[in-house]
Amino acid sequence: MSDSVHTIAGVRLGVAAAGISYADRDDLLVMELAEGAQCAAVFTRNAFCAAPVHLAKQHLRQGSPRLLLINSGNANAGTGEQGMDDAVNCCRGLADLAACEPHQVLPFSTGVIGETLPVERMQLAFPKALAALTEAGWESASRAIMTTDTRPKLASRSFQVDGVTVRVTGMAKGSGMIRPDMATMLAYLATDLAVSRELLQSCLDRVVKPSFNSITVDGDTSTNDACVLIATGASSLPPLSDADSPLYQQLADAVLGLCMELARAIVADGEGATKLVDVEVNGAASESEAREVAYTIAHSPLVKTALFASDPNWGRILAAVGRAGIEDLVIDTIEIWLGDVCIVRQGGRADDYTEAAGQAVMQQSEITIRVELGRGSATTKVVTCDLSYDYVKINAEYRS
Amino acid sequence: MSDSVHTIAGVRLGVAAAGISYADRDDLLVMELAEGAQCAAVFTRNAFCAAPVHLAKQHLRQGSPRLLLINSGNANAGTGEQGMDDAVNCCRGLADLAACEPHQVLPFSTGVIGETLPVERMQLAFPKALAALTEAGWESASRAIMTTDTRPKLASRSFQVDGVTVRVTGMAKGSGMIRPDMATMLAYLATDLAVSRELLQSCLDRVVKPSFNSITVDGDTSTNDACVLIATGASSLPPLSDADSPLYQQLADAVLGLCMELARAIVADGEGATKLVDVEVNGAASESEAREVAYTIAHSPLVKTALFASDPNWGRILAAVGRAGIEDLVIDTIEIWLGDVCIVRQGGRADDYTEAAGQAVMQQSEITIRVELGRGSATTKVVTCDLSYDYVKINAEYRS
Known part of the structure; x- marks a missing residue:
């Protein structure tokens, strides 16, 4: 502010x-x-x-x-x-x-x-x-x-x-x-x-x-x-x-x-949020495709609970990319970065990735997840937060 | 079984x-x-x-x-x-x-x-x-x-x-x-x-x-x-x-x-599930439209936490129907039922609805949410569960 x-x-x-x-x-x-x-x-x-x-x-x-x-x-x-x-x-x-x-x-x-x-x-x-x-x-x-x-x-x-x-x-x-x-x-x-x-x-x-x-x-x-x-x-x-x-x-x-x-x-200040997360998607064939991928990651309860746990669980991120409904998606061209740490390259764990490096990024209160699709030049960014016990508590107790 | x-x-x-x-x-x-x-x-x-x-x-x-x-x-x-x-x-x-x-x-x-x-x-x-x-x-x-x-x-x-x-x-x-x-x-x-x-x-x-x-x-x-x-x-x-x-x-x-x-x-046996919920959508213009509405309700964290809390929070269900992306959706034709209790009629709380009646349905361990769209004859049903503290706990602690 x-x-x-x-x-x-x-x-x-x-x-x-x-x-x-x-x-x-x-x-x-x-x-x-x-x-x-x-x-x-x-x-x-x-x-x-x-x-x-x-x-x-x-x-x-x-x-x-x-x-x-x-x-x-x-x-x-x-x-x-x-x-x-x-x-x-x-x-x-x-x-x-x-x-x-x-x-x-x-x-x-x-x-x-x-x-x-x-x-x-x-x-x-x-x-x-x-x-x-x-x-x-x-x-x-x-x-x-x-x-x-x-x-x-x-x-x-x-x-x-x-x-x-x-x-x-x-x-x-x-x-x-x-x-x-x-x-x-x-x-x-x-x-x-x-x-x-x-x-x-x-x-x-x-x-x-x-x-x-x-x-x-x-x-x-x-x-x-x-x-x-x-x-x-x-x-x-x-x-x-x-x-x-x-x-x-x-x-x-x-x-x-x-x-x-x-x-x-x-x-x-999202309900129960403990982390602020930028989801950046680059190299998409179209902006709508980029937004599909970004929102699928940002809405995945499994990604959001991993963020809450500070767990660099790149498999959940990759699984979310995979189910985003992108036609002819080739997993082999995909890179995923957590901050400045490359966690996925060619569809699998990056060779030089270490759990310690991923963990260090995940423990920060502001995190960037960057996905490089390698399909084109469209790009997007959405901002989200993690899913914590308190989200459930607030919404099980409050009437919105 | x-x-x-x-x-x-x-x-x-x-x-x-x-x-x-x-x-x-x-x-x-x-x-x-x-x-x-x-x-x-x-x-x-x-x-x-x-x-x-x-x-x-x-x-x-x-x-x-x-x-x-x-x-x-x-x-x-x-x-x-x-x-x-x-x-x-x-x-x-x-x-x-x-x-x-x-x-x-x-x-x-x-x-x-x-x-x-x-x-x-x-x-x-x-x-x-x-x-x-x-x-x-x-x-x-x-x-x-x-x-x-x-x-x-x-x-x-x-x-x-x-x-x-x-x-x-x-x-x-x-x-x-x-x-x-x-x-x-x-x-x-x-x-x-x-x-x-x-x-x-x-x-x-x-x-x-x-x-x-x-x-x-x-x-x-x-x-x-x-x-x-x-x-x-x-x-x-x-x-x-x-x-x-x-x-x-x-x-x-x-x-x-x-x-x-x-x-x-x-x-x-869904992670953390305490309730089994059938989401039925009738009167849709097409099956894909029916499934859009059913899945939007079934995936809404707000609906799922209300189910966990046994809160007959029909506003959250109606809001989910509203954001399902159905073209030219007219809220006035919509009915929503919780079990055999009509909670929404003509886009607002049903006249004969009482909180006690809604509460009685919500406290059951198996619940049916039925939406009547009044747009056609397509129909669908999906089965889901609620979102509880334990879903967060399981997924913050387990590596999937």
Whole structure:
């Protein structure tokens, strides 16, 4: 995480404890955006998506949002018509208090699936959250959106343009049910630059693939994933609408860096995770083939438990490559590396490999598994974690 | 399991303790087939398959086998040319002692991947296994092939034809790395009927799909899967070569029943398993779509940990259906049943569902999850188990 979190002119955040499902902690967040702020978003592609996801998409089509309403402890998913009514009522209640239109409120929920949202308790907490609005609210906001997370995920970037400092700050939550599909768990990023809606959306679409869409904890895709990028326009720099401008490139780089950092932080805080693992696949015939192999390794319970045990069990990695469904795969061309130690060459244990060398890599808390397929030039990288007793404990005891 | 295990005239089995990787237990099995016995087999489709799998396929093409040589404790996989030499030498050594051709020996290995086979210790044990050959050897054989299995899997069927009793007996091993693909973990079945090689193979091909190919413990496919069906021809009934004959249908039914029983026994003994779970998907637009949905549920770590916790967490099941990649999936038409309790109707919690009713089903040791997609008439069923602390423990401590 970054040492310091930059405030973003044009974004104020306020939290409250609504008693949604946790006792004695903030579980409700309101983000207020300055007039004229632009907002881009991507959402889960899970066909079973939550009421707030449907409503947020609808509201985004109706105009620029002024408020984001986020609650933890209840996903408002699998709640049918009641769930949609509840999301509508929350937006309406908050809009009334803030003197804006209901469609200017974007709703987000995360937590247990299939339980009704406690709308009344939430409405009672709205005035407190609104009264607490402050540009300095990012830290408490990043805590209010946590569920099984053990720590907040918050990061900032800044760069100078013509003597003006541009700031980008973002936060995310997520720990289990993590294999984002064209979106992520909840993540909110904001910059003070002025950016057109189209350009902001294309920036977000471009950065989510190598960041949030390349991580997996357990292969399960959430019903409530959403990632939002806000441009408040509070900066004195001219509005951005040209994708070829150097300023846009700088912004895109900053947003990408931030998303990569937050995505890695989600996996590092994966349920029960003790290790952060980069799975790199090179030499594939196509990118989809590379991703098949990378995800088959990253989802293999046998590979993940070996990682937990610090066991350089290359046979399990090779077996996962073998079952990834790649046509005409020739095992003899495959190399597998653990960090800078070659463990498999020509489909068998590398001649110069020693168990001690493999063990030394496996005992690190950050590990890279690299597979060289020798079939072409496509490449990919996904980030995952190990599978420990605590993953079972957390998910046998918690209702998501 | 069946109460009594039938011996099969024409099949003798002998075990020995070769000290391959376990102390003080049998780990080597020789099965001797009568002259004229026919043998059909299916093998793993994992592109990374073990040396004995390559060699067994090659030997099967060269003629009818007289001996099957099976060891546990070492998979002889990922062992390159050395592994192939070792498998060849084992077959040659056993053939010399038994006075047959090396290609009449089919080798099979199961256990740790990537370690060299202790050929000398195995050769020393061959005479003892040959001396122990007996038709009554099925029980000790089924124990000698176990790895992380906690109990042997052995079953029999018999039926009467024209006053003659026909017998079919089979055994299997398998507990982890279980998602057979067109084959299974090690399984051996035998009948005393005389059956042509072609018909025997078509019988096996037909029964593996609904049995061994419809089970999953952890989604990981082994490098060493093999399933063998033997027809010794010792019966006084006339040889079978007509797929339309009533006798063939009776045989096929008996083999299918046996494979289903052994497949369920593998899942019930899945690593760390506390529950046996049937996942039934009906109303799919195609069988492949039905299988996508069934396997997505069966592999979801969140669903599997909820099963372990006896938590009727239907949201996780619905979320798995939603991410199964089915095009144009409309959640509103979906029903989900836990046993005979409807938990989801029209995409949300069923009106008449009560937590107590769901809980009552979840506390059973055998559970059926049924999904009605409402899109067509295709249907499938897969069998899986839950994900417990012990799965992590076994795989963090054991080298497969």
